[in-house]
Amino acid sequence: MNESFWFYLAIILNSTLRGLAPILLCTLAVGLCAKVRVFNIAMEGTLLFGCFGAIVGNYWFENLWLALLTAMAMATAFSLLVATFIVRFKVPPLVTGISANIWSAGFTAFMVPVIFGTTGFYFDPEMEALPKLNITSNNMFLRIFSDLNPIDFLSFGIAILIYIIMYKTVVGFRFRAVGENVEAAQSMGTHVNRYKYGAFIATGILCGIAGMQLSLGQVVQFVEGMSGGRGFTALIASSLAGAHPLKIIASSFLFGFANAAGSFLLMFGIKDKIAQLVPYIITLILLIVVGIRQRIKQKKA
Amino acid sequence: MSAENNRSGAKRSLGDIAFWLFEKAGQPVVALIIAFFVGGLAILASGENPLKVYSIMFEKTLFHLPGIMNTLARSTPIIICAMGLAIAWRANYETIGSEGQMILGGISAAITALYLPAPGIVRTLVAIVVAIIVAGVYSMAAGFLDTQFRVPLVICSLLLNSIAALFGSYLVGFPFKDLSSGGIAIQTPQVEEAARIPKMVTRYAPHWGLLVAILLVAATWFFMNRTVFGYESKMVGLNSNFARYGGVRRTRVMYVTLFIAGACAGLAGAFEVLGMQYRFVDQAVQQTNYPWTGLMAVLIGGYRPIATALISLALAAIQYAGTVVARETNVTQDIAKIIQATLTLLVAARLLARYIATKKSQRTLRRREQEQDGLAAVTEGGDDHE
Numbered sequence: 201m202n203e204s205f206w207f208y209l210a211i212i213l214n215s216t217l218r219g220l221a222p223i224l225l226c227t228l229a230v231g232l233c234a235k236v237r238v239f240n241i242a243m244e245g246t247l248l249f250g251c252f253g254a255i256v257g258n259y260w261f262e263n264l265w266l267a268l269l270t271a272m273a274m275a276t277a278f279s280l281l282v283a284t285f286i287v288r289f290k291v292p293p294l295v296t297g298i299s300a301n302i303w304s305a306g307f308t309a310f311m312v313p314v315i316f317g318t319t320g321f322y323f324d325p326e327m328e329a330l331p332k333l334n335i336t337s338n339n340m341f342l343r344i345f346s347d348l349n350p351i352d353f354l355s356f357g358i359a360i361l362i363y364i365i366m367y368k369t370v371v372g373f374r375f376r377a378v379g380e381n382v383e384a385a386q387s388m389g390t391h392v393n394r395y396k397y398g399a400f401i402a403t404g405i406l407c408g409i410a411g412m413q414l415s416l417g418q419v420v421q422f423v424e425g426m427s428g429g430r431g432f433t434a435l436i437a438s439s440l441a442g443a444h445p446l447k448i449i450a451s452s453f454l455f456g457f458a459n460a461a462g463s464f465l466l467m468f469g470i471k472d473k474i475a476q477l478v479p480y481i482i483t484l485i486l487l488i489v490v491g492i493r494q495r496i497k498q499k500k501a
Numbered sequence: 502m503s504a505e506n507n508r509s510g511a512k513r514s515l516g517d518i519a520f521w522l523f524e525k526a527g528q529p530v531v532a533l534i535i536a537f538f539v540g541g542l543a544i545l546a547s548g549e550n551p552l553k554v555y556s557i558m559f560e561k562t563l564f565h566l567p568g569i570m571n572t573l574a575r576s577t578p579i580i581i582c583a584m585g586l587a588i589a590w591r592a593n594y595e596t597i598g599s600e601g602q603m604i605l606g607g608i609s610a611a612i613t614a615l616y617l618p619a620p621g622i623v624r625t626l627v628a629i630v631v632a633i634i635v636a637g638v639y640s641m642a643a644g645f646l647d648t649q650f651r652v653p654l655v656i657c658s659l660l661l662n663s664i665a666a667l668f669g670s671y672l673v674g675f676p677f678k679d680l681s682s683g684g685i686a687i688q689t690p691q692v693e694e695a696a697r698i699p700k701m702v703t704r705y706a707p708h709w710g711l712l713v714a715i716l717l718v719a720a721t722w723f724f725m726n727r728t729v730f731g732y733e734s735k736m737v738g739l740n741s742n743f744a745r746y747g748g749v750r751r752t753r754v755m756y757v758t759l760f761i762a763g764a765c766a767g768l769a770g771a772f773e774v775l776g777m778q779y780r781f782v783d784q785a786v787q788q789t790n791y792p793w794t795g796l797m798a799v800l801i802g803g804y805r806p807i808a809t810a811l812i813s814l815a816l817a818a819i820q821y822a823g824t825v826v827a828r829e830t831n832v833t834q835d836i837a838k839i840i841q842a843t844l845t846l847l848v849a850a851r852l853l854a855r856y857i858a859t860k861k862s863q864r865t866l867r868r869r870e871q872e873q874d875g876l877a878a879v880t881e882g883g884d885d886h887e
Contacts, residue, residue: 239653239655241597241655285846285849285850289850291846291849291850292849294595294597294655295800295845295849296846296849298597298793298796298797298800298845299797299800299842299843299845299846299849300842300846301793301842302790302793302797302838302841302842302845303838303839303842303843303846305835305838306835306836306837306838306839306841306842307543307835307838307839309833309835309838310543310547310832310833310835310836310838310839311543311546312833313547313831313833314546314547314548319833429663432659432662432663433663435656435659436656436659436660436663439652439653439656471671471674471675473667473668473670473671473674474667474671476667477664477667477668477671480660480663480664480667481664483660484646484660484664487646487650487652487656487660488646488650488652490650491646491649491650491651491652492650494651495650495651
């Protein structure tokens with residue numbers, strides 16, 4: 201193990217952490233929805249609304265806090281719209297989600313020229329970005345944390361917070377009960393739909409924060425379809441973690457690390473697509489292993 | 502169509518026919534009007550006059566030969582994807598893996614058409630067959646994971662989508678990349694003239710794949726309504742347990758319907774490569790969004806093949822109209838996506854009545870089953886052999 205290996209590892213870990221927050225937050229949101237038995241495929245669209253809201257808020261108010269509020273408000277409004285169709289009108293979640301994703305892609309792209317007067321993307325070097333941690337020291341361990349913004353640190357806190365709420369409080373217990381057994385939860389007097397809406401509101405808020413990190417975190421810009429499949433990745437990462445908040449940290453880290461390693465290997469002429477494939481293959485294998493274990497359990501029972 | 506609605510044997514008056522038409526088509530038309538209204542609001546927000554934009558849209562799309570031709574060409578892959586999806590979704594196997602299957606079909610067709618040492622027409626046919634087999638088997642893999650390892654089909658097909666997209670990007674970006682133009686564009690070399698699917702009318706976009714799509718619609722209708730297997734798959738979709746009691750082999754239904762869905766997506770991918778672009782371009786499938794549009798058509802059409810095909814045409818027209826409007830006015834082509842998705846959501850909300858009815862019947866059945874099990878447990882000491 202020479203010096204340069206640690207140096208490169210630090211670089212990869214750093215770029216992993218810089219890209220991790222959106223995936224982590226989205227995966228947490230998917231996990232919350234999965235807990236109340238909703239397969240929220242509209243994640244991609246909600247995240248896109250978060251990005252869009254953040255950039256629009258920043259453009260209008262030139263204030264980061266208000267930008268965050270706008271992002272949350274837009275993503276939550278969209279998420280509630282999806283929830284209305286799923287919970288109130290009982291439209292199958294898949295159908296709703298698929299149309300909602302296309303609607304979101306269309307609407308955000310359509311509104312870029314309307315609000316900013318440019319087509320396809322908006323970029324403003326003058327615009328205020330999220331504050332970054334500036335680390336100039338040559339210590340490898342500290343290098344890992346350079347250029348991170350508050351949301352990157354906050355996202356881990358949110359994951360732990362969700363874990364505590366989910367497994368250590370009464371609200372969390374009821375929340376899980378809704379997913380485990382609707383009839384039992386109803387007979388306890390739980391308002392099932394309230395918890396479902398709650399999951400969607402939380403999804404909107406998390407997507408607002410994630411979108412803020414995506415559009416104002418590293419490069420200040422909005423591009424058509426900038427969510428870039430992260431919503432779908434989150435669905436897969438969440439199913440890999442079994443919707444458990446702490447396992448979600450690990451599973452989203454896996455996906456983030458593979459992306460970072462892929463773009464890093466590109467510098468050496470190794471194809472990044474193959475590196476990006478790895479977490480999906482790992483997920484596939486793990487899901488198969490879990491399935492086999494379940495079958496063995498059933499045979500024993 | 503008429504056989505079902507003419508049970509009484511009496512002659513139907515014009516009024517009856519009009520009423521039946523409204524019942525069948527009225528709700529989608531109302532949904533269409535609302536969708537265009539929502540689109541109109543968006544156009545208003547962008548500072549254009551919706552009426553002006555829509556008049557340009559209709560004129561250039563529906564009353565303009567190149568417009569009609571382009572719509573037909575666009576509708577080809579949408580219709581083909583939609584037919585396969587209709588069969589799978591109707592059997593309640595909700596696969597969303599068409600995108601990955603179409604990518605794999607396209608790239609495998611391109612590679613076959615480029616490197617197979619054979620005369621042109623043979624190469625075309627082999628490329629199409631290879632695309633169908635590759636995509637169909639890939640689609641069945643999701644079903645295999647679902648039944649063997651209890652991984653939900655939706656998650657499987659999403660996973661396989663991502664894998665196919667990345668793998669396809671790798672193939673087109675590295676081993677099969679076209680280096681002649683300096684390798685700026687990530688795409689395969691062009692398929693030579695002899696191995697292409699010819700155009701139906703010279704100088705216009707639609708190729709002979711359109712005819713295949715039309716035949717496929719007829720075949721799908723026949724499969725659904727006139728074959729035992731089609732009936733069985735419908736039964737599985739309506740009520741899986743009932744179908745099992747009736748002696749339907751559900752795994753076989755699953756594999757066959759999923760294979761058909763994948764095969765259609767692969768065929769659509771092959772046609773795009775051999776008939777439209779003459780090469781596989783990276784991200785082309787993701788950008789044109791054909792598989793998802795096909796799925797939207799299926800959801801609006803309520804799994805009925807002829808309705809789905811007509812709606813595919815309409816969605817293709819809206820898509821093309823979007824590009825026209827983008828050329829002629831300040832509105833971007835994303836207006837098409839807004840109209841399409843609004844339409845799907847509205848019609849999906851209408852489908853809910855049938856959905857609830859099915860779920861209710863399933864619940865009742867399950868309750869009865871439990872009661873029966875309870876009785877059996879009381880009488881025999883309860884030991885059901887699953």
